Amino acid sequence: MSSVQIRDVRKSFGNFEVLHGVSIPIEDGEFVVLVGPSGCGKSTLLRMLAGLENITSGTISIGDRVVNNVQPKERDIAMVFQNYALYPHMTVADNMGFSLKLRGAKPEEISTGVKRAAEILALTPLLERYPRQLSGGQRQRVAMGRAIVRDPQVFLFDEPLSNLDAKLRVAMRTEIKELHQRLKTTTVYVTHDQIEAMTMADKIVVMHDGIVEQMGSPLELYDKPENQFVAGFIGSPAMNFLKGKVNGAAYFEGPNGVKLPLKSAPANSDGQPAVYGVRPEHFTIADDGAEAEIVVVEPTGSETQVFAKLGGEQVVAVFRERHQFNPGDKVRLKPDPALVHLFDDSTGKRLNS
């Protein structure tokens, strides 16, 4: 186990720069999730960490060693690929023991290592099977087994769950998290799924267009997004954004003059155009709320999602209590002023504390 330091790393393919100076400190034993939309550079960064891509500038160190020019096999890392990359012509045991075999380990040593990993992942009955004879979830576990056998300093996961069906994905999510709690190996995990990021990470790094938008613990990102991108990316259903301007310290003037409450306005912000952000679960029904017309009601059992027109803009609200709503009904929605977010209209930066 060891820490990883990514310092001002840039990556260009020809003249096209995909990473514009990324710095991420990763502590020993930490579970870090790189999350962002497609093309944000998260997979490229992971592959640079693995040594599969060159580093254009900046440094990556594992432990105390700068690994920019270190061969992948010398970096003491193990990677789980999105498509698992299991060797189709080898049994599960051979797949898992391949790295040890290449290292020149003795047969007993290999079988001990493979058995240990197989026990951790409940793969023992499958050791003699070939990858094609396994289900998706089993293949996923073999891919992790291959990583565990190497007993590396750092685990790298590249969207490992995206080829699984929804139910299995949830199960494997828990399994990976549990595995990390047992092995306590530093882990860097790439995904585009913010729920995966929220549920698994010690630290989330939100990336967008080759830069780090924000990093922090899942709840920090959820409660205090530094900018509108992070606010919109983290959370499902996504945060509602309403454009308008700050009106004194008293309230926010939304679209079509809708009055939305503010706990306190940021200094010198009177009349400033801004974006008002409110999470769907921070709406309540109150007499002094803003009038909205219900468009669609989607009950999920545990909660009800309500799509409504507020000042002409569509917003979504989530209620745990069971209201009787029908499309066309008028309701009064009131955001919780203590939990609203205010962003600069042009830069998207967070305005309120």
Place this chain on the structure above:
Amino acid sequence: MADIALAPRRAKTEIREATAWDQLRHNKNWLGFWFMLPAMAFLIFFLAYPLGLGVWLSFTDTRIGRVGHFIGTENYEWLWDDSIFWLSVFNTLLYTSIASAVKFAVGLYLALLLNERMPFKALLRAAVLIPFIVPTVLSALAFWWIFDSQFSIISWSLKQLGLITQNINFLGDTTWARICVIFANIWRGVPFVAITLLAGLQTVQPSLYEAATLDGASRWQMFRFITYPLLTPIIAVVMTFSVLFTFTDFQLIWAMTRGGPVNATHLMATLSYQRAIIAGQLGEGAAISSAMIPFLLAAIMVSWFGLQRRKWQQGENND
């Protein structure tokens, strides 16, 4: 809705029992039989019938222009004691084994090379195919000139360089003649092997190589443990075809040496042609051709078992 008048319900036709004809009409196997018929007819008339006729001829004393009589295995008994026939068997085996082995080695090398990232890759790939698209007889004629006893460009070049003083008698010397025809066959056969293996190489997922890189494999280990095992089914197919084509080769030899000198390059196919068509002994020629069948079957069996093992390696496809 309400103002659309509903048409009065039509009386339904009575449901009747399905007749035998109805059943036949809806039988997929019956339909399949008719779809299969053209292909089957083609195979029977142009493959099975000539093959059967050839085998039948080998048991007769048919000559050109004369109906033959069944003479049992007499043709084969004759061949058994015919040293030229045995020489042609030896030549064919030598020709096939050396040419196939070299074609495999060179083809695999070229395929691996063309699979790498390099400049002008598309152009090089196209260039590799050139020997394959030149008609066999044309390339054989070109080789005939290249190996000509008087005008050979090789002899000329070597003489200009001062390495030899006399022309090499390429197609007149038994050893040289064998080397020359084998070389010509290799030159012609390499593209097929190279391009087919290249296609096989491109089916290997790049992520397997990345995984192997992280597992610590060197270039050689990647070839030995990943590329080669994954390529075996393609190798089995391509080498079977290569062996079959080489074993039955006729055009190249006939255009370059006609089996000479002193039968040193006579293959079973050319000997069969010479005996059957030129000398008119159809029965004997057919016997020589039929004698190739066991060898060809053996080659097919080898590849069949190669493929069987592969299927087992992959297991049942249950996803």
